[in-house]
Amino acid sequence: GNSVTQMEGPVTLSEEAFLTINCTYTATGYPSLFWYVQYPGEGLQLLLKATKADDKGSNKGFEATYRKETTSFHLEKGSVQVSDSAVYFCALSGNTNAGKSTFGDGTTLTVKP
């Protein structure tokens, strides 16, 4: 079956530091890949997505590239802010499973001023 493995947290960075959160996946076929962000007390929100190999998703300074050869979709940001503190989830969705998504365990990011 499908699975997503995320870098374990928590991750603590200083403001303006470089961020990488690793994500690798196992899936049959050609899944779409997503990063979601969750702020305290809220549901998950889509951060970015990529639907085919070599696609790069980007939003709010975050980027991730769909690497089929390494089955990875690592999240990066060049300069984090305190407001980026949240839980980040990597997820995949296959095109033959009614849109059901498989999620990683989540990585908690804390950015200190």
Added chain:
Amino acid sequence: DAGITQSPRHKVTETGTPVTLRCHQTENHRYMYWYRQDPGHGLRLIHYSYGVKDTDKGEVSDGYSVSRSKTEDFLLTLESATSSQTSVYFCAISESEALGDSPLHFGNGTRLTVT
């Protein structure tokens, strides 16, 4: 923001009692999902629906049932709550017609505590 409302937002109940959580959407999307979120487990799919009266099980469906009598409402019922069902429950919707490349839109969750 997608129009998804979950109710109640918080609930405390006793072991053995039935509990129903409600998800209401205003987007007219076909697909609706119930997930639970637990530390160390990410989000796990409980049940999903692909249309009115069309539902199917997810990976952690034991002890849960669902119903969808209208497009906009998706109910999750714990027939006899247990302490292992203490969790945060999220409803999600998808605009996808089963293609899988559309993201999920989530409600703000229901925090359920079973004592």
